[in-house]
Amino acid sequence: MAVAELTLSSRNYSSWSLRGWLLCRLAGLDVVERMVAMDDKDNRAELLLLSPSVLVPRLTHEGASVWDTLAIAEYLHELYPDAGMYPADRIARAHCRSVSGEIHSGFTNLRSALPMNLKVRHARFPIFPGARPDIERIETIWQECLGTYGGPWLFGAKPTVADAMFAPVAQRFLSYAVPVSTAAAAYCQTINNWPPMREWIEAARAEPDEIIELETEF
Incomplete structure (x- = not known):
């Protein structure tokens, strides 16, 4: 059987790489990780433009090549299908797909104002006013999901695709000390304590600081 390969870029900065990797963990698919060189021009574009590219993440598996996180x-x-990546209930599954699609295609002001950087923890951080509607919308999504399905994950007792999609956002809120509701703060900690997330963070912290200028270019 062919070995599955997942192409990734910076663990510290690339939210799209994190999402793809968490999805593979949710599915239980073992992958060989292939890191794109940090000085690759297309990889740099993925990081600076805050958009998924054809390079990362890319899953190669049994003849299929799949790049977009969704x-x-x-x-x-x-x-x-038995891995539980989506809720079993049809209505909840549609809801999960909807909020996952929303984070995938939107919130550009948040991405620009608060780039993912897993190595930093600010006690306070000035938030660009244009990002506040994005933060408010994300809190609304989280509160609706947690209230409807009971938590601690967005769709109940186990993580789903939606949690993988929102994991980089939760890390941004922690990194930049974004003031959020008690429920949203608890969800951020749920993401932060997720064993795959802890594994990724440790690897990110061990990653060389090769693109320091990204903090000012985002």
């Missing part, structure tokens, strides 16, 4: 989620769900 495409990876759907592909893995087809392969492993």
Whole structure:
């Protein structure tokens, strides 16, 4: 059987790489990780433009090449329908797909104002006013999901695709000390304590600081 390969970029900065990796963990698919060189011009564009590229994350598996995070989620769900990547209930599953799609395609002001950087923890950080509507919308999504499905994850007792998609946002809120509601703060800690998330963070902290200027270019 062919070995699955997942192409990634910076663990510290690339939220798209994190999402793809968490999705593979949710599915239970073992992958060989291939890191794109930090000085690759297309990889740099992915980091600076805050958008998913054809390079990362890319899952190569049994002849298939899948790059977009939501495409990876759907592909893995087809392969492993019993992994629980989406809720079993039809209505909840539609809800999960909707909020996952929303984070995938929106919130550009938040991405620009608060770039993912897992090595930093600010006690206070000035938040660009344009990012506040994004933060408020994310809190609304989280509160609706946690209230409807009971937590501690967005759709109940186990993590789903939605949690993988929002994990980089939770880390941003922690990194930049974003003031949020008690429920949202608890959810951020749920993400932060998730064993795959802890594994990724430790690897990110061990990553060389090769692109320091990204903090000012984002």
